[in-house]
Amino acid sequence: MRRPALLAQLAAPCALVVAVALLGTLVSRSSEGYFVDSLVKVAIVVALYVFIGNSGVLSFGHVSFVALGAWTAGVLSVPTAEKPAIMPNLAHFLRGTTVGNVPSLLLAALAGGVFALVVGLALMRLSGLAAGIATFGVLEITHNVLRYYEKIGPGLNTFSSVPETTGLWQASIGALIAIGVAFAYQRSRFGRMLRATREDAPAASAVGISVYRQRLGAFVLSGVLAGLAGGLYVHLLPMNTESLYLDLTFVTLAMLVVGGATSLWGAVVGALAVSALDSFLAQAENGVKVFGGTLDLPAGTRLVVVGVLMALVLILRPAGLTGGREFSLPRWRRP
Amino acid sequence: MILGILNVDWQTLADALALGAVYALMAVGIGLVFGVLRLVNFAYGQLVMAGAYALAFASQWNWPRWAGILLCFAIVLALSLVMDRLVFRPLRTQSPAVMLVATFAVAFLLQSVALLWFGPLGKIASSLAPLNRPVVISGVDIRKIAIVAVVVAVLCLVAVQLLLARTTVGLQMRAAAMDFRTARMLGVRANRVIGGAVLISGALAAVVAIMLTVQTPLVTPDFALRDTIVVLAGVVLGGLNRLVPATLGGFAIGFASGLLGGALPTTQSQYLPSILFAAVILVLLIRPNGLFTRGRESLERV
Amino acid sequence: MTVLVVENLEVRYGAVRAVRGLSLTVEPGEIVGLIGPNGAGKSSTLHAIMGAAPVAAGDVRLAGASLVGRKPEDVARSGIALVPEGRRIFGELSVEENLRLGLAGRRSQAGADDAVERAYELFPIVRDFRRRTAGALSGGQQQQLAIARALVAEPDVLLLDEPSLGLAPRIVDVVFDALAAIRESGLAVLLVEQRAQRTVALADRCHVLSNGELRLTLDRDDAADTEKLVAAYFS
Numbered sequence: 001m002r003r004p005a006l007l008a009q010l011a012a013p014c015a016l017v018v019a020v021a022l023l024g025t026l027v028s029r030s031s032e033g034y035f036v037d038s039l040v041k042v043a044i045v046v047a048l049y050v051f052i053g054n055s056g057v058l059s060f061g062h063v064s065f066v067a068l069g070a071w072t073a074g075v076l077s078v079p080t081a082e083k084p085a086i087m088p089n090l091a092h093f094l095r096g097t098t099v100g101n102v103p104s105l106l107l108a109a110l111a112g113g114v115f116a117l118v119v120g121l122a123l124m125r126l127s128g129l130a131a132g133i134a135t136f137g138v139l140e141i142t143h144n145v146l147r148y149y150e151k152i153g154p155g156l157n158t159f160s161s162v163p164e165t166t167g168l169w170q171a172s173i174g175a176l177i178a179i180g181v182a183f184a185y186q187r188s189r190f191g192r193m194l195r196a197t198r199e200d201a202p203a204a205s206a207v208g209i210s211v212y213r214q215r216l217g218a219f220v221l222s223g224v225l226a227g228l229a230g231g232l233y234v235h236l237l238p239m240n241t242e243s244l245y246l247d248l249t250f251v252t253l254a255m256l257v258v259g260g261a262t263s264l265w266g267a268v269v270g271a272l273a274v275s276a277l278d279s280f281l282a283q284a285e286n287g288v289k290v291f292g293g294t295l296d297l298p299a300g301t302r303l304v305v306v307g308v309l310m311a312l313v314l315i316l317r318p319a320g321l322t323g324g325r326e327f328s329l330p331r332w333r334r335p
Numbered sequence: 336m337i338l339g340i341l342n343v344d345w346q347t348l349a350d351a352l353a354l355g356a357v358y359a360l361m362a363v364g365i366g367l368v369f370g371v372l373r374l375v376n377f378a379y380g381q382l383v384m385a386g387a388y389a390l391a392f393a394s395q396w397n398w399p400r401w402a403g404i405l406l407c408f409a410i411v412l413a414l415s416l417v418m419d420r421l422v423f424r425p426l427r428t429q430s431p432a433v434m435l436v437a438t439f440a441v442a443f444l445l446q447s448v449a450l451l452w453f454g455p456l457g458k459i460a461s462s463l464a465p466l467n468r469p470v471v472i473s474g475v476d477i478r479k480i481a482i483v484a485v486v487v488a489v490l491c492l493v494a495v496q497l498l499l500a501r502t503t504v505g506l507q508m509r510a511a512a513m514d515f516r517t518a519r520m521l522g523v524r525a526n527r528v529i530g531g532a533v534l535i536s537g538a539l540a541a542v543v544a545i546m547l548t549v550q551t552p553l554v555t556p557d558f559a560l561r562d563t564i565v566v567l568a569g570v571v572l573g574g575l576n577r578l579v580p581a582t583l584g585g586f587a588i589g590f591a592s593g594l595l596g597g598a599l600p601t602t603q604s605q606y607l608p609s610i611l612f613a614a615v616i617l618v619l620l621i622r623p624n625g626l627f628t629r630g631r632e633s634l635e636r637v
Numbered sequence: 638m639t640v641l642v643v644e645n646l647e648v649r650y651g652a653v654r655a656v657r658g659l660s661l662t663v664e665p666g667e668i669v670g671l672i673g674p675n676g677a678g679k680s681s682t683l684h685a686i687m688g689a690a691p692v693a694a695g696d697v698r699l700a701g702a703s704l705v706g707r708k709p710e711d712v713a714r715s716g717i718a719l720v721p722e723g724r725r726i727f728g729e730l731s732v733e734e735n736l737r738l739g740l741a742g743r744r745s746q747a748g749a750d751d752a753v754e755r756a757y758e759l760f761p762i763v764r765d766f767r768r769r770t771a772g773a774l775s776g777g778q779q780q781q782l783a784i785a786r787a788l789v790a791e792p793d794v795l796l797l798d799e800p801s802l803g804l805a806p807r808i809v810d811v812v813f814d815a816l817a818a819i820r821e822s823g824l825a826v827l828l829v830e831q832r833a834q835r836t837v838a839l840a841d842r843c844h845v846l847s848n849g850e851l852r853l854t855l856d857r858d859d860a861a862d863t864e865k866l867v868a869a870y871f872s
Binding site: 058060122123125126128129130132133134136137138140141143144145148250253254257298299300301302303304306307308310311314315318 | 375421422425426429431433435436437439440441443444446447448450451564567568571575605606608609612613615616619620623624
Binding site: 503506516518524 | 687713714719740743786
């Protein structure tokens with residue numbers, strides 16, 4: 001492929017992220033949160049994309065890695081003095097340990113990756129529906145354990161007192177890292193091999209590609225990115241196990257599908273488009289002025305609209321808004 | 336003796352059987368539609384939820400019981416047909432993954448609609464509450480609903496079995512589940528068998544709604560959501576591409592969760608979902624096509 | 638009167654044109670053969686008639702009415718029955734249930750029992766094994782069942798896709814004899830086959846298809862002319 005075209009494939013999603021971040025600096029303090037949130041969602045959806053997009057195997061389990069990343073970064077970031085109040089049953093070795101912001105994010109990424117490795121070693125043999133259900137099982141187990149096992153976190157309670165360090169800066173850097181890693185991966189030998197298995201698994205194995213190993217590699221890489229995104233997420237706002245369960249799974253999958261699951265560009269566009277819509281509706285649920293009138297939607301409209309959008313895209317345009325293709329510059333016809 | 340070891344009393348056993356029976360019905364409902372459409376209907380629980388709301392409203396309006404049950408059937412069947420028309424049919428030619436994500440979206444959509452219309456607090460469906468009273472059978476207290484649920488489930492299963500085995504549309508549904516393309520070229524009308532499967536599946540959802548509201552009268556937007564997730568796991572566990580294994584899987588997971596839920600102390604039973612899903616994952620790894628299927632069968636249609 | 642007309646048919650899968658400009662007709666009481674090497678477009682033609690393959694151009698008419706764009710089940714119910722390649726028996730159902738599935742293609746359910754009875758008479762083996770699981774039958778028995786299943790719909794046109802595939806010569810005789818009997822009953826038969834010589838000998842006319850195009854039409858007298866057959870195949 002021509003170099004400028006390749007460059008555009010990486011530059012376009014990055015430019016979009018930077019544009020959102022810049023836009024975020026212009027708005028009010030209260031609206032800024034939406035922009036930061038959408039950038040974290042970009043990181044999560046790109047993490048999802050690395051596995052689902054390249055392998056074609058469905059995973060309902062990625063929010064587990066986000067959740068573990070969030071728990072890791074959260075537990076390690078709450079100031080030691082406040083830990084007994086929030087997490088009275090915390091395991092001894094966690095009680096005395098508190099690390100800085102960046103190390104907590106790195107450890108979150110590590111935790112996501114290790115978890116994905118453990119899960120993937122077993123699950124990457126499956127595909128199709130079995131994979132869908134098994135990854136769903138992982139989500140259930142993770143949610144269940146984080147909810148009740150109070151030695152590693154706040155359990156049912158909300159994760160408060162985590163320093164809220166994820167602002168526009170960190171979120172956009174996180175999203176850019178995710179995009180960069182995803183791009184490097186899909187251009188690499190491994191990425192191409194995995195995509196070959198997506199198109200035709202028997203043919204790919206026939207030429208010597210190990211479907212299992214390629215899928216596992218992508219799964220771990222996406223686990224690392226998901227863990228990192230989870231770390232960013234917990235530093236963004238106080239959360240509990242319910243914030244890292246079905247709703248997030250649904251919304252992030254919707255973003256990936258709406259954008260177009262088979263391209264990085266689709267993942268980023270989908271994440272930002274659905275985020276924009278979602279934030280607007282969230283605002284509207286509290287009453288918002290549009291074109292001179294006040295739009296005041298009842299609470300709960302958001303998920304309805306996102307659900308309708310996702311169903312519509314799946315039915316009318318199953319390849320997503322971008323058609324599942326990478327960004328390409330418009331071609332100039334020579335006279 | 337085994338009951339003694341597990342510290343299970345007869346009431347728990349009866350409740351577990353009843354839960355297994357209800358889950359078996361859900362498994363049949365999911366399995367029938369999968370058979371003809373190769374589509375795992377994640378939104379099955381929302382059909383049950385809609386039926387439960389119908390019962391709750393009927394009891395709020397003080398309708399007689401039969402009218403409430405009728406309303407429940409009407410709502411669930413109508414919603415099933417709409418779902419078929421608007422979602423299943425346009426997606427018929429898509430990959431299983433796309434269809435699974437799509438029904439996941441529909442499930443969320445319906446749940447959100449319920450939240451929007453009926454609020455998060457829930458409504459009480461109380462007209463069938465008397466079924467919760469116990470009857471004494473040779474000195475043991477058993478809740479009536481446990482007996483009713485088992486009997487109704489057996490009747491429904493027999494009815495579905497007869498319908499599949501003895502009627503023309505049943506034969507056509509079985510053939511379509513095996514080889515849809517050939518069945519169509521023989522003159523089997525696709526929309527008719529799909530419509531048939533969707534309707535039976537919907538009727539079973541209505542029955543399930545009635546059974547579950549007796550046990551859990553508080554109807555919220557996430558009513559039956561957890562049950563559906565567990566049943567789906569059970570169905571895949573049993574083997575999705577055959578109705579009998581799927582039903583057994585549904586029953587097994589319902590019975591197991593009822594038994595464990597009743598027998599384990601709270602500190603352990605709160606981890607019940609983990610135990611169940613760990614078991615499911617383990618089985619999938621050993622037998623990706625299900626526990627109760629023979630030989631090597633592909634889960635997806637080629 | 639001509640019952641089945643195929644006119645300038647073009648079947649296209651994406652960029653691949655499987656059939657190009659094919660025209661043929663079949664009259665009642667006539668067997669028309671369609672022969673040619675693998676990939677010549679024979680099965681695609683049958684699928685296009687059944688509404689199960691994309692028709693890019695041309696027309697298919699049954700007794701004057703166009704079938705293009707209709708669903709497979711509607712084509713079947715309008716009077717065309719297919720005996721598919723590989724027989725496509727429902728192996729887990731009983732022989733009788735397989736036969737009853739063929740009734741779905743009838744225009745009216747009146748007289749269904751008589752139709753089943755006539756199919757049994759033509760293929761006694763199907764009657765003898767009607768309680769068995771169809772998957773347990775031999776290949777030849779399954780082929781007879783597949784033809785019987787098509788016949789109970791009492792179609793005007795019978796399409797057969799390589800009915801002799803994988804059968805022992807003795808069984809091929811049974812199948813071809815049955816086809817001759819079916820012709821006597823006044824059906825229009827379109828027979829796709831690989832066994833060129835036998836097909837030319839049986840059919841009233843035989844079209845040779847290659848790379849999706851009609852190359853040559855042979856009549857019954859050409860069966861003995863091996864050179865002409867070889868030339869038609871490898872042109």
